[in-house]
Amino acid sequence: MDGFPDYGKYDGLGLAELVRRKEVQAIELVEEAVQRIEAVNPRLNAVIHKMYDYARKVARGPLPDGPFAGVPFLLKDLVAACANEPFRMGCRFFADNVADHDTELVARFKAAGLIIVGKTNTPELGLTPFTEPELFGPCRNPWDPARTPGGSSGGSAAAVAAGFVPLAHGNDGGGSIRVPASCCGLFGLKPSRGRVPTGPDHGDLWMGFAAEHVLTRSVRDSAAVLDAVAGPDVGVSYVAPPPARPFLEETGERPGRLRIAFTSTPFLGRTVHEDCLKGLESTAKLLRELGHEVVEAAPEIDGQAFAGAYVRVLCGDVRADIEEAAKLTGRKPTPEDFEPGTWAFGLIGRQITAAESAMCLRFLQRTARRIGRFFEDYDLLLTPTLGAPPLRIGELALKRAELLILSAVNKLGAGKVLRALRAPDTSTRKTFDFMPYTPVFNVTGQPAMSVPLHWNTEGLPIGMHFAGRYGDEATLLRVAAQLEQARPWWEKTPPIASANSH
Numbered sequence: 001m002d003g004f005p006d007y008g009k010y011d012g013l014g015l016a017e018l019v020r021r022k023e024v025q026a027i028e029l030v031e032e033a034v035q036r037i038e039a040v041n042p043r044l045n046a047v048i049h050k051m052y053d054y055a056r057k058v059a060r061g062p063l064p065d066g067p068f069a070g071v072p073f074l075l076k077d078l079v080a081a082c083a084n085e086p087f088r089m090g091c092r093f094f095a096d097n098v099a100d101h102d103t104e105l106v107a108r109f110k111a112a113g114l115i116i117v118g119k120t121n122t123p124e125l126g127l128t129p130f131t132e133p134e135l136f137g138p139c140r141n142p143w144d145p146a147r148t149p150g151g152s153s154g155g156s157a158a159a160v161a162a163g164f165v166p167l168a169h170g171n172d173g174g175g176s177i178r179v180p181a182s183c184c185g186l187f188g189l190k191p192s193r194g195r196v197p198t199g200p201d202h203g204d205l206w207m208g209f210a211a212e213h214v215l216t217r218s219v220r221d222s223a224a225v226l227d228a229v230a231g232p233d234v235g236v237s238y239v240a241p242p243p244a245r246p247f248l249e250e251t252g253e254r255p256g257r258l259r260i261a262f263t264s265t266p267f268l269g270r271t272v273h274e275d276c277l278k279g280l281e282s283t284a285k286l287l288r289e290l291g292h293e294v295v296e297a298a299p300e301i302d303g304q305a306f307a308g309a310y311v312r313v314l315c316g317d318v319r320a321d322i323e324e325a326a327k328l329t330g331r332k333p334t335p336e337d338f339e340p341g342t343w344a345f346g347l348i349g350r351q352i353t354a355a356e357s358a359m360c361l362r363f364l365q366r367t368a369r370r371i372g373r374f375f376e377d378y379d380l381l382l383t384p385t386l387g388a389p390p391l392r393i394g395e396l397a398l399k400r401a402e403l404l405i406l407s408a409v410n411k412l413g414a415g416k417v418l419r420a421l422r423a424p425d426t427s428t429r430k431t432f433d434f435m436p437y438t439p440v441f442n443v444t445g446q447p448a449m450s451v452p453l454h455w456n457t458e459g460l461p462i463g464m465h466f467a468g469r470y471g472d473e474a475t476l477l478r479v480a481a482q483l484e485q486a487r488p489w490w491e492k493t494p495p496i497a498s499a500n501s502h
Contacts (some may be wrong), residue, residue, distance in 0.1 A: 001123075003028055003031040003035050004024050004028045005027075005032075006035075006230045007032045007163075008163045008497065009152060011069050011167075011168065011216070011221045012078055012167045013067065013218075014166075014429065015070065016067060016071050018463070019071075026058075026063060026069070027056060027060055027340070029059070029071065029072055029115075029233045030059040030115060032062075033055075033072035033118065033164055033165055034052050034070075035049070035119070035300055036163055036500045037118065037159075040496055041164070042142045043143065043496065044139060045122055045140060046120055046139050046155040046156075046158035046159040046276070047074065047118045047137050047164070048118075048119060048121045049118055049119040051085060051117055052425075054085075054116070055115050055453055056117045056457070059115055062110070063113055064111055066110045066112035066114075067228055068114045068222050068230065069112075070115065071113060071114055071163045071165075071167075072453055073109065073115060073116050073168060074116070074117075074120050074156055074164065074169065075120065076120050076152075076153050076171060077089060077090065077122055077338075078126045078171060078499075079198070079202070079210075080101055080212065081099035081101055082106050084098065084100075084121065085098065086119070089125055089126070090123050090125065090133035091124045092134070092290030092336075093333055096324070097131055097477070099485045101256075102132060103199070103201060104197040104198075104200060105197055105198070105199075105229060105401075108228060108284055112228035114167075119484060120153075120154075120168060120336050121136050121154060121155030122152050122156070123152050124193045124338065125321055126151075126173060126176060127314075127399075128152065128396065129174070129175060129396070129431060129434055129435050130151045130393075130395075130433070131148065131151065131158075132151075132394070132397055134339050140298060141156065142161045142162040143461060144459075144460060146216065146392055147183075147391060148391055149390070150180030150181075150392055152180075152181075153168075153169075153176050154171045155308075156214075157170070157181060157183065157184040157215050158168060158180075160186055160190075161213050161494055162496055162500060163493070163497040163500045166216070166217055167225065167408075168214060169213075169214055170188070170213060171190075171205070171211065171212045171213070172204065172211050172212075172442065173209050173211075173442055174209065174310075174435065174439040175438025175442070176210075177189070177190050177215060177450075178190055178448060178449065179438060180215065181215055181452070182288050182450045182452075182462065182463025184453060184481050185463065185489065186215050187218065187222055187449070187452075187484075188215050188222075188397065188450045189222050189447065189449040189473070189480075190211050190240060190447060191211050191212075191226060191230070191447055192211075192470055193475060195211065195241065195447075195471075196211060196229055196230055197231070197232070197233035197236065198212060198231070200233070200296045203235075206314065207313055207342050208445060209310075209442040210442065217490065218249055218484070219477060219481045219484050223247040223248045223251050223449040225246045226473065227414060229249075240470075243474060247473060250448075250477045250478050251478070251481040254478065254482065255479045255482055257291050257293065257379070257479035258379040259292070260293065260295070260379060260380045260381070261297040261380070261381045262280065262294060262296055262300035262378075263274075265381070266290040267301045267306070267436055268299075268301075268303045268435075268436045268437070269310065269387045269435070270434070271387065271433065272384060272388075273387060275454075275462055276384035276462055277323075277457040279454030279464055280382070280383065282454060283382060284382065286483070287382070291421070292382065292481075295378070298374075298488050299370060299381075303436075305433050306440070306443075307428065307439075308360075309360035309364050310360075312356065313364070315345045315348040315361050316352050317349070319345075319346045321341075321346075335410040335411055340403050340406040340407050340410055341400040342380070343359065344409065345398050347434060349412065365443075368445070371446075372446075372469075373441065375436055379469070379475060380479065381464045381469050382465070383464075384437065384464060384465060385437065385450040385464060386434060386437075386438075386462075386463065387433050387435065387438075388433070388459070389401075400402070422490045437465055438465065444470070445465070447468050447473045448466065448468070449465070450464070451465075452492070452494060453487055453489070461492075466480075
């Protein structure tokens with residue numbers, strides 16, 4: 001069966017409406033997605049597992065009565081398990097792992113009518129803001145295949161930007177939805193902590209830092225997915241406050257005059273690229289033209305201490321991942337089963353005491369309280385999403401000499417040596433230069449979004465980052481819809497996406 005040549009002209013809700021009116025069949029949309037993946041994915045390496053037969057079977061019906069019935073979708077190969085499909089998390093140790101159940105989020109995606117056509121590339125265990133796993137190789141940015149699409153939801157972002165699907169799954173523990181949204185010119189919302197279910201396999205993801213959602217081209221798709229999947233699941237210990245009305249309705253409401261703080265000062269990194277500063281200046285000007293009060297201000301954050309505590313908590317979580325992997329598979333993990341950086345984090349995590357871990361969490365929680373007080377005076381905080389435009393493939397990866405040293409230390413199991421060398425701090429310094437803003441709002445649990453509002457002279461997208469009060473996705477979505485109308489990005493597509501249309 002042929003595809004649907006006008007596929008790229010619609011967002012997810014638009015395609016679902018065509019299916020509902022019987023102007024197009026779901027199977028036609030699936031075939032179009034398949035054709036596009038087959039034509040362009042070899043250049044991008046965004047999709048690492050194909051589920052075409054499954055998708056065709058679902059598309060032939062009957063379809064569920066959901067808001068996205070019949071719409072092709074891609075699932076990030078991390079956290080969200082899909083029954084009877086590989087679940088590898090970018091990691092050699094899980095190369096043969098197959099999920100035996102759907103996680104609650106995947107079940108809700110399916111109930112919403114989304115048809116999963118494949119799974120997307122992710123760095124090992126989602127640990128980096130670039131997507132270059134040794135298991136599958138680097139994912140590339142549709143705007144410039146020599147550059148990163150960001151991470152850890154890089155495969156999903158590249159796939160949406162390239163026009164494979166109108167929306168795709170992502171998760172965000174330090175910026176992993178917002179970073180690739182910025183790199184690929186997409187809208188990316190990280191919901192409030194407790195908004196989207198993480199069961200039945202997880203309680204708090206990364207100590208509550210991580211949240212699940214999607215990357216989209218349109219604001220309304222993001223809002224409609226949130227309506228479809230939000231809410232408590234069985235056994236959850238806390239949940240975000242329910243919205244006053246559906247999130248999709250918020251995209252049709254004017255935000256009113258807001259008090260918006262902005263800053264160019266990096267919270268965790270050292271410098272911000274001129275292109276990102278230009279985007280910030282332009283966005284602040286636009287917000288004033290739209291009637292908002294825009295004030296230069298920022299919460300006080302001890303960036304070095306914050307980054308150190310964040311990374312140490314993460315090291316403990318990586319150690320737990322490795323030890324749980326051993327129990328899950330019945331195999332003893334070795335350094336050869338993981339990438340050198342991952343294994344090194346795990347070794348450091350084994351050295352961190354329970355008291356030290358608790359102290360790091362307490363410090364981060366106290367910082368979150370201070371940041372919360374800042375939002376008593378401001379409705380939103382605006383910054384660039386990233387400290388630089390999309391970097392070149394390999395630019396943030398460990399260099400050959402670093403890999404050789406880490407590999408040797410890993411084989412010796414010398415976690416104490418890594419700690420003595422302050423390996424966590426030195427190895428992540430470049431990472432925080434690239435993403436100096438986003439992790440703060442994973443720790444606070446506040447909703448935050450990257451909005452594609454600027455492109456540099458090289459034609460690369462530069463996202464603008466907004467954070468709102470806890471539980472207040474509504475204000476973010478209203479502002480995002482206002483900006484989408486004032487400075488539309490829909491027609492901005494990478495050349496590779498244009499070549500992908502019939």
